[in-house]
């Protein structure tokens with residue numbers, strides 16, 4: 531049996547090994563040392579325990595501070611209720627998540643303009659310049675839309691929102707976007723696109739009445755599919771990026787909530803959406819910035835020097851698709867967290883049906899900006915990109931008359947006009963960004 535000394539001072543070479551020759555001579559000393567050491571170890575243990583308790587407390591505190599700082603109270607509830615008020619007969623009250631995002635802002639405005647009630651939710655994260663999100667929020671405020679600052683992972687906040695307003699619909703657009711950023715920060719995709727989605731669905735399933743849900747999936751779910759154009763029934767089991775995989779997972783997760791709880795669910799596969807108030811991380815936006823600043827742009831090229839192509843879709847067409855989906859979503863059937871009958875489960879492509887290559891996108895930007903781009907053409911790195919996308923939109927056309935009307939030339943002209951005015955470029959004056 532090992533002695534107490536052996537347990538306290540295990541035979542670790544070079545560290546605590548005791549010279550047994552001195553064992554008897556130093557027995558008294560050792561006993562004293564052993565008991566001092568025991569006390570020392572206990573003290574260490576207690577310090578460690580206290581430290582971990584304190585850090586846990588501060589984690590809990592900062593967590594609840596993060597989640598609860600900017601919501602709650604009578605005034606806040608009043609703002610939420612006012613914003614959700616419906617001003618047309620047969621209108622809807624919609625909770626728009628990601629409302630300060632690109633698509634969220636445009637959809638919120640369109641709903642409000644036709645008389646629907648809209649409450650926004652956005653966490654204003656810094657994936658890209660939060661000042662652009664704040665500017666979008668100010669615009670929404672100016673149209674009577676209240677944007678709650680909060681996270682879809684905050685279940686308490688979501689429950690509170692459903693307590694205050696019986697939302698008829700949820701337009702779920704909050705997400706971690708971007709195909710290539712998934713290699714830099716994979717956790718953020720799991721956090722927003724999976725955990726956040728489940729938290730939202732949990733709140734929706736328990737809400738009474740349950741809302742109908744329309745949410746943003748992505749064209750990226752087609753991954754390595756090479757059958758064109760992409761139809762909703764095509765394979766989506768070979769995603770090329772973690773972003774795509776989380777969106778595909780979202781489609782499966784929403785299916786289970788539809789199946790178990792009777793939630794009406796519509797997933798929209800957006801195809802590279804662009805336009806005014808867009809996302810600075812996207813190619814058309816960052817190319818514009820660099821071209822104006824005289825900086826080079828990196829243009830990826832596919833295998834065998836084939837140009838990459840995207841079915842670039844203008845924001846106004848996407849907004850029409852979102853509203854069409856909301857209008858035809860059908861009702862959720864559950865109540866009290868229990869399914870009462872089958873509810874619609876739908877998935878639609880929202881694309882433009884006419885892919886354009888990336889070099890052509892640059893040509894168009896050069897014409898609108900009247901500046902030549904410094905193109906740095908490189909082979910597409912293995913970063914999750916797919917070589918091309920092309921939507922078949924016949925399903926959305928049949929269901930709610932979806933018909934995109936803006937070609938890339940026209941859409942980019944509107945984008946460039948917005949960009950120049952937003953960032954303060956005026957004819958003859960010096961750029962400010």
Ligand SMILES: O=C(O)[C@H]1O[C@H](OP(=O)(O)OP(=O)(O)OC[C@H]2O[C@@H](n3ccc(=O)[nH]c3=O)[C@H](O)[C@@H]2O)[C@H](O)[C@@H](O)[C@H]1O
Pocket residue numbers: 707708709747748749750800801802803811812813814828829830831838839840888915
């Ligand atoms: O439809 C979607 O589901 C996705 O659309 C969008 O992804 P993508 O289609 O990849 O758009 P985007 O980044 O603008 O790159 C466009 C093209 O430029 C090429 N590209 C890009 C950057 C660069 O520096 N150089 C370059 O050649 C690049 O290789 C690509 O060929 C959304 O960002 C995404 O969130 C998701 O919604």
